[in-house]
Each structure stands twice: as C-alpha cells, then as structure tokens.
Amino acid sequence: MIKIAIFGVGLIGGSLALCFKGKPELYVVGHSNNPRSVDKYLKHGVVDHATVSMEEAATDADFIFLCVPVGNMEDYLNQLSRLKLKPGCIITDAGSTKASITACAERLDFEDAYFIGGHPMAGSEKTGVEAASPYLYENAFYVLTPMEQTPREAYDRLAALLRWTRAHIIKVDSSLHDDIVGAISHLPHIIAVALVNQIAGYNQSNNLYENLAAGGFRDLTRIASGDPIIWRDILSDNREVLLKLLVDWNSEIAHFIQLLKDDNGQGIEAEFRKANEFRSSLPERRKGVLSSVFEIYVDEVPDHPGIIGQITMLLGNNKINLSNIHIIESREDVPGNLRLSFRDVEHMDRAIELLTQENYTVHV
Numbered sequence: 001m002i003k004i005a006i007f008g009v010g011l012i013g014g015s016l017a018l019c020f021k022g023k024p025e026l027y028v029v030g031h032s033n034n035p036r037s038v039d040k041y042l043k044h045g046v047v048d049h050a051t052v053s054m055e056e057a058a059t060d061a062d063f064i065f066l067c068v069p070v071g072n073m074e075d076y077l078n079q080l081s082r083l084k085l086k087p088g089c090i091i092t093d094a095g096s097t098k099a100s101i102t103a104c105a106e107r108l109d110f111e112d113a114y115f116i117g118g119h120p121m122a123g124s125e126k127t128g129v130e131a132a133s134p135y136l137y138e139n140a141f142y143v144l145t146p147m148e149q150t151p152r153e154a155y156d157r158l159a160a161l162l163r164w165t166r167a168h169i170i171k172v173d174s175s176l177h178d179d180i181v182g183a184i185s186h187l188p189h190i191i192a193v194a195l196v197n198q199i200a201g202y203n204q205s206n207n208l209y210e211n212l213a214a215g216g217f218r219d220l221t222r223i224a225s226g227d228p229i230i231w232r233d234i235l236s237d238n239r240e241v242l243l244k245l246l247v248d249w250n251s252e253i254a255h256f257i258q259l260l261k262d263d264n265g266q267g268i269e270a271e272f273r274k275a276n277e278f279r280s281s282l283p284e285r286r287k288g289v290l291s292s293v294f295e296i297y298v299d300e301v302p303d304h305p306g307i308i309g310q311i312t313m314l315l316g317n318n319k320i321n322l323s324n325i326h327i328i329e330s331r332e333d334v335p336g337n338l339r340l341s342f343r344d345v346e347h348m349d350r351a352i353e354l355l356t357q358e359n360y361t362v363h364v
C-alpha cells in the first residue's frame with residue numbers, strides 16, 4: 001500500500017484526498033490538531049483514516065501533503081524535520097505562494113525524504129472539507145517547484161501520483177510562480193475586496209446600491225468572498241511582489257483618471273480595445289487559477305415542492321455535477337427562475353441538452 005498523509009483536510013486537502021481515496025494501492029490518512037475535525041473528515045468519508053497525531057500520520061507515509069494556510073507551512077515543515085520519516089518520502093504542499101516555503105524547506109534537513117513545492121491552481125471562494133470535490137483539479141494546472149537538488153525519480157513519482165487529479169502538471173521556478181500568480185490571482189483578490197468595500201461604504205447611506213448590484217458586479221467580485229485567514233497569509237507572504245504590482249495598478253487607475261479628466265473618449269475606447277484583444281486571446285475552455293463558473297438559467301420553474309429535486313435528480317442520474325443552485329424571485333405559487341452553476345463547460349453543455357429534452361426553457 002502507498003500511504004498518503006494529508007495535513008489540513010479542507011477544500012484543497014479534502015479535494016486531493018477524494019482524488020486518491022479508493023484508487024488501487026492508495027491509503028489516505030487525514031491529520032488535524034482538532035479531534036472534532038478528525039471526526040468530520042471520517043464522517044465525510046474523504047479519508048481512510050484520520051488522526052490528531054502528527055507522528056502517526058507522517059512516520060510511515062510515502063507522500064505528505066501540507067494543505068494548511070500559508071502562514072502555518074513553516075511550522076509544519078519544522079515539525080516534520082524533527083520526525084524520522086520513511087526513506088524516499090515526498091513532502092509537498094498546496095500553498096498559494098511558493099518562494100518562502102521552498103526556501104524554508106531548502107534550509108531544513110529531511111534526511112532521506114524530499115520536499116517538492118506544489119500549487120494546484122484551482123479552487124474557489126469556499127472553504128472546508130464540505131466544499132471538497134474530486135473534480136476540482138480536472139483540467140487545471142498543477143504547479144510543482146522542485147529544487148535543483150531534487151532527484152528526477154522523486155519528481156516523477158510525485159507527478160505520477162498527481163495524475164489522479166487529472167490536472168496538467170507543470171514545473172515552474174518558485175519565485176517566477178509568485179510573480180505570475182501574484183499578478184493573475186493575488187492582485188485580483190485585492191482589487192475585488194477593495195471594490196466591494198468601496199461599494200459597501202456607499203451602501204451604508206443608501207441600500208439601493210446593494211439592490212442594483214447584480215450580474216456583472218457579482219461575477220467580478222466573487223473572489224472577494226475568499227477566506228480571510230487564507231488570504232491574509234497569502235498576501236502577507238507575497239507582499240513584496242504585490243507592492244510592485246500595486247504601483248503598476250495605481251498607474252493604470254491614474255491613467256483612467258486622466259482620460260476622464262480630459263474627457264478623452266478615444267483614449268477610453270483604446271483601453272477597451274486593448275483589453276478586449278488580450279482577453280479574447282486567453283484560452284477559453286481551460287480552467288485557470290480563478291475558477292470560472294458556468295451558469296445557466298432555467299425559466300419559470302413552477303414553485304411546487306419537489307421540482308428542484310426533480311432537476312437535481314435528473315442531472316445527478318446523468319452524472320452531471322452542479323456546483324451551485326440558486327432560486328431567483330420565487331414567491332409562493334409564482335413561477336421562479338433557477339440559476340444552476342457548473343464548474344466546467346462540458347457538464348453545463350450536457351445539462352442544457354438534458355433539460356431542453358425535458359422541455360425546460362434554458363438560457364445561458
């Protein structure tokens with residue numbers, strides 16, 4: 001049996017556990033400091049075994065995944081370096097930043113074990129094992145940041161295990177990772193939070209802001225609902241990169257201020273053209289670091305008990321994974337609309353086909 005120990009079985013650790021559990025020769029052990037979390041991991045069936053003992057989880061493991069907040073990674077690495085690990089054991093992490101943890105691991109002595117940094121570049125604003133899914137990483141990039149001295153054999157063994165995630169494994173230098181992910185993920189999170197807080201401020205004096213903030217505002221700011229502790233740690237750890245990115249962001253905003261002051265319509269148009277061009281060159285059907293949500297609307301769903309069950313059962317029976325379901329403006333006896341969200345376009349396309357066959361009116 002190959003033993004995989006997962007420290008921190010939340011959204012990311014739990015999704016990894018679900019990719020591995022039940023696969024030939026794999027045995028998954030979850031660890032938490034908190035006995036109540038251990039019970040929860042077992043109740044959710046995401047691991048084969050769970051324990052509060054770090055030693056029990058780690059000592060005979062072939063792979064160790066650290067899936068705790070970025071701010072706790074160093075402490076876990078230090079603790080692991082004091083244990084006698086199985087020769088050849090691979091320690092990896094799932095943290096959203098890579099330079100500091102790789103540098104920390106480089107300073108430590110794991111004897112015959114190896115550290116290889118990792119970052120599955122898919123996730124969501126949700127947290128906890130309740131939100132875990134075995135499909136989370138499908139078609140996403142999974143970055144590995146091996147060190148110069150990492151043996152090829154160890155890298156290959158980790159990459160082979162990670163094939164169960166159905167992600168695309170890619171090797172990137174750890175500080176290049178932090179520059180790029182800082183720009184495409186961490187900076188957008190700051191912008192989303194600042195924007196939501198700006199509007200929340202206006203809303204205090206008039207809640208029409210809240211009522212009118214629909215569609216586009218919700219799409220643009222979904223990531224502002226990310227977990228405060230997880231994001232505190234990511235932003236603090238990558239602060240040097242982010243401070244430079246925010247200087248550039250300020251110049252972009254200053255440029256817009258100038259265009260508006262000058263009432264420079266041509267300049268505004270040029271900005272939109274430039275953005276449209278880059279955006280339309282982005283790969284469309286691949287998962288990126290900011291997960292896309294594929295949504296459809298089902299019209300006039302009669303508001304009687306059981307209708308939602310019928311729809312979810314229809315999709316479930318056809319192995320279509322819903323990531324969210326929302327009832328819009330449904331009052332008693334008045335037909336409502338349903339918003340169904342999917343994590344990938346294939347599931348959405350199949351749902352449209354099935355629901356249309358069943359005579360539901362569907363809009364994308």
Ligand SMILES: NC(=O)C1=CN([C@@H]2O[C@H](COP(=O)(O)OP(=O)(O)OC[C@H]3O[C@@H](n4cnc5c(N)ncnc54)[C@H](O)[C@@H]3O)[C@@H](O)[C@H]2O)C=CC1
Pocket residue numbers: 007008009010011012013032033037067068069070072094095096097119120121122123124125126127128129227230234
């Ligand atoms: N949320 C996301 O979409 C993504 C997150 N990541 C990274 O994955 C890691 C885990 O994030 P999530 O699974 O989203 O968070 P989560 O909150 O769902 O899970 C975190 C896990 O760590 C445990 N934990 C929390 N505080 C702890 C502490 N002080 N000491 C020990 N354990 C603690 C929790 O009990 C939980 O099991 C983070 O390093 C994050 O940067 C990576 C890719 C995507």
Ligand SMILES: O=C(O)C(=O)Cc1ccc(O)cc1
Pocket residue numbers: 095096120121122123124125185223289290291292
């Ligand atoms: O909700 C989203 O789309 C995300 O941004 C998820 C995410 C969060 C942290 C990461 O390091 C990678 C992906």
